[in-house]
Amino acid sequence: MxxxxxxxxxxxxxxxxxxxxxxxxxxxxxxxxxxxxxxxxxxxxxxxxNLIARNLKQGRSGMLCLVVPELDVPYFAELARAVIAAGRKHGYAVMVDQTDADPVRERELLTRNSRLTLFDGLILSPLTLSAQELRERGNKTPVVLLGEHIFDGSFSHVAIDNVAAAREATEHLIGLGRTRIAAVGDQPYRTGETAQLRTAGYRQALERAGLPYDPALVRPTERFHRRLGATAATALMALDSPPDAIFCYNDLLALGALRGLLTAGFRVPDDVAVIGIDGIEEGEFATPSLSTIVPDKQAIATLAVESLVALIEGGAAPAPAEARAAHTLLPRESTVGR
Amino acid sequence: MxxxxxxxxxxxxxxxxxxxxxxxxxxxxxxxxxxxxxxxxxxxxxxxxNLIARNLKQGRSGMLCLVVPELDVPYFAELARAVIAAGRKHGYAVMVDQTDADPVRERELLTRNSRLTLFDGLILSPLTLSAQELRERGNKTPVVLLGEHIFDGSFSHVAIDNVAAAREATEHLIGLGRTRIAAVGDQPYRTGETAQLRTAGYRQALERAGLPYDPALVRPTERFHRRLGATAATALMALDSPPDAIFCYNDLLALGALRGLLTAGFRVPDDVAVIGIDGIEEGEFATPSLSTIVPDKQAIATLAVESLVALIEGGAAPAPAEARAAHTLLPRESTVGR
DNA sequence: GACTCGCTCTGCAACGATGCAGACATCGTG
DNA sequence: CACGATGTCTGCATCGTTGCAGAGCGAGTC
CATH class of the missing domain: 1.10.260.40 (lambda repressor-like DNA-binding domains)
Known part of the structure; x- marks a missing residue:
């Protein structure tokens, strides 16, 4: 019927x-x-x-789409919760999609037939898309970008200050007296802008403290997953002169590192201190609990939704807004012990 | 323009x-x-x-909606990934929404103006909704339910065998020689069906092994979150005769318990063994790594999507299908040590 | 009593696409 | 040369809703 x-x-x-x-x-x-x-x-x-008919007539759907690479990366899940809440506050339902970190699927978003036409706006955390690809998309749906990646002034954009965040994480380790500090998560290629900014912050901190920069201590990882963190950390400890602290570019890498280090028999933080970025809840319950830089996800979500709503409802396109969300250092056992 | x-x-x-x-x-x-x-x-x-126009004309949108209580509960995030993948295989895009575990928002799904009309079908993991409420909804969108909750034969439904899963978890602990086994996560009220099934499985195992059932060892928790697991575990260890093993009704509770126990100075698994259910990746990297019952999320997702697609494309409503997904025991350090 | 006013209520057109039936031109066949 | 068959292309109606303009009617005013 x-x-x-x-x-x-x-x-x-x-x-x-x-x-x-x-x-x-x-x-x-x-x-x-x-x-x-x-x-x-x-x-x-x-x-x-029939909302489809109503939407057709009114030319809007009242829905926003949040696209992240991977929903089961806790940072994105926690961010999604915040974005959904922020969207509701502005009267929009937010639906979440993931690209599986697959470049092909990311590009599907830009194609003619992308389902995105159904949404009034898009909040996108791009992984491999370039600014140019995004600009040339057939798609006129308003977009706000999350993260440092590909920002070139042509899109509204929300992120934390990645350089500062990385610098502060590294300075925290330096402040604890650590002198051989490793970095895990560099991505020295086109799509690795966020990682590169963090590397820049890391190097700034070393420089300011007068510590030497040793390329052997910077481990690239293709993704920001636990397993890669474990591998990188144990590899670092196998060096002739191993590090006494490891700055991981996100919490998952750091949690993986923790586990890898403990399995290999190292004590954290006594032998090696570990810190991450993301402030995911998992880190609070890890053993040892994970020191981290906590981005203000609430602010990121709010700023993103507000920019997007401005684009949607603002009629004539306002200038793309660049917004910075705050971040704070949260020292826990993995650096300062119990 | x-x-x-x-x-x-x-x-x-x-x-x-x-x-x-x-x-x-x-x-x-x-x-x-x-x-x-x-x-x-x-x-x-x-x-x-314009997909809205096309959808109106064709009477379908090619989109499914997955609604879970909380996206930042890793089990749901991992499940979402699997459902999205399964949907794609059948030519549907899956959008994810969360209710924040808020009864009001769950009920919004049923209202006249629910955005769900935009979707061809709904996969719902209900938390507080009753079968009756769902049956009486104005909404004719095909629905498939996830989890044991509220199944009464009127809906298609996919779940693992919760009684068996809980029994096997408990039996694993018994097999290791533990005799005072606690249970964390009971929910002895209308909306706690899943938890109650797990309690039933727990009691079955005790009974079969001839172990006494001690109500003091069964701790209810309102939600399945890490912090509540930590609280419950430490409370249990403060009993006059504390348990030598704890079966938690999901991995988050178990991970919280691990942390709580370690903070309180207990050794896991030497003093207390801990096991959970869900098989989330976090447990693999915890210290000690978490023993768990792993539901076949792939199967759950596939079965759910297939049932839903059958409802959507089957024309005349086929009988509601009840599907069981497999689960397996995965012993790790938190029960068997290193 | 004619007129305006204001309140209800209605019909038509439109949103942008697709299903359908048929128009038209071209071609092959007897 | 007439005919039907085939292959392209088009116009109209339609999906279910809302915007707009106006019809109809009773009440109020002079």
Whole structure:
């Protein structure tokens, strides 16, 4: 049985379609007697408005889309929660999609037939897309980007200050008296901008402290996953002169490193201190608990949604806004011990 | 500037709207010369089909919606990944939403204006909704339920055998020689069906092994979060005769318990063994690594999507299907040590 | 009593796409 | 040369809703 339409209700109630629509939406004044008749018919037929039709007519869907590389990376899951909440505050439903960190699927977002046309706006955390590709997309859906990646002034964009965050993480380790500090997570190629910014911050901290920069202590990882963190950390400890601290470019790498180090028999933080970035809840319950830089996810979400809503409702495109969210150092056992 | 429509392209190419549509969709044969003209116009105007309009005409959107209580609960995030993948295999895009474990928001899903009308089907992991509420919803969108909750035969439904899973977890602990086994996560009220099934499995195992059932060892928790696991575990160890093993109803509780126990100075598994359910990746990297029951998330996702697609494309409603996904015991350090 | 006013209510057109039936031109066949 | 068959292309109606303009009607005013 198909869903009842306005026409069905109108026939049953003996009124015009338009009047039913008015009753449903409360747009125009309707006399009590008619209203009652219509409402009876509405419930009898169990009418539900067809939102697709409404959207077509109104040219908007009231939905935003958040696209992240991987939902099961806790940082993105926690961010998604915040974005969904921020969207609701502005009257938008936020639906989440993931690209599986697959460049092909990221590019699908830009194609002609992308499902994104269904949404009023897009919040995208790109992984491999270049600014140029994004600019040339056929898609006119308003976009706000998350993360440092590919920002070139042509899009609204929200991120933390990655250089500062990395510098502060490294300085925290230096402040604890560590002198051979490794970095895990560099991505020295086109799509690794965020990682490169963190490397820059790391080097700034070393420089300011007058510590030498040793390329052997910087380990690239293709992704920011636990297992790669474990591998990198144990490899570092196998060096002739191993590090006494490891700065990981995100918490998953750091948590993997923790586990790898403990398995290999190293004590954290006594032998090696470890710090990450992301402030995911998992780090609080790890053993030892993980020191980290906590980005203000609430702020990121709010800023992203606000920029996007401005783009959508602002009519003429306002200039792309670049917003910075705050971050704070959260020292825990993995650097300062118990 | 608004998006180009078929009409715009048709005007520019000097052909009928219908022909442009044919070129775009490849439906009917079009001569090479016309096709070329149309394609030029298409790219010049950067035409993108309006999916809302297409959906309205075709009566379907090609999108499924997955609704979970909390995306930042890793089990749901990992499940979401699997569901998204399974959906793609069947030609559907899956969008994810969360209710924040808020009963009000769960009920919003059922209201007249629910955005769900935009989707061809719904995969729902309900938390507080009753079967009756779901049955009485105005919404005719096909639904498949995840988890044991509220299944009463009126909906298609996918879950693991929670009783067996809990029994096997408990039996694993018993097999290691533990005799005072606690359970963390009971929810002895209407919306706690899943938890209650796990309690049943726990009691079955005790009974079969001839171990006494001690109500003091069963700790309810309102949610399945790390912090509550930590609290419950430390409370248990403060008992006059503390347990020598703890079965947690999910991995987050277990990971919280691990941390709580270690902070309180207990050795895991020497003093207390700990096991969870969910098989989330986090448990593999915890210290000690977490023993767990791993539900076959791939299977859950596949079964759910297949049932849903059957409902959607099957025309006349097929009988609701009840599907069971497999689970396996994965012993790790938190029960068997290193 | 004619007129305006204001309140209800209605019909038509439109959003942008596709399904369908048929128009038209071209071709092959007897 | 007439005919039907084939291959391209088009116009109209339609999906379910809302915007707009105006019809109809009773009440109020002079």
């Amino acid at each position: 198909r869903e009842a339409t306005l026409r069905d209700v109108a026939t049953r109630a003996g009124v015009s379609i338009r009047t039913v629509s008015n009753v449903v939406n409360g747009y125009a004044p309707v006399s009590d007697s008619l209203r009652a008749k219509v409402e009876t018919a509405l419930t009898e037929l169990d009418y539900r408005p | 608004r998006e180009a429509t078929l009409r715009d392209v048709a005007t520019r190419a000097g052909v009928s709207i219908r022909t442009v549509s044919n070129v775009v969709n490849g439906y009917a044969p079009v001569s090479d010369s016309l096709r070329a003209k149309v394609e030029t116009a298409l790219t010049e105007l950067d035409y993108r089909p």
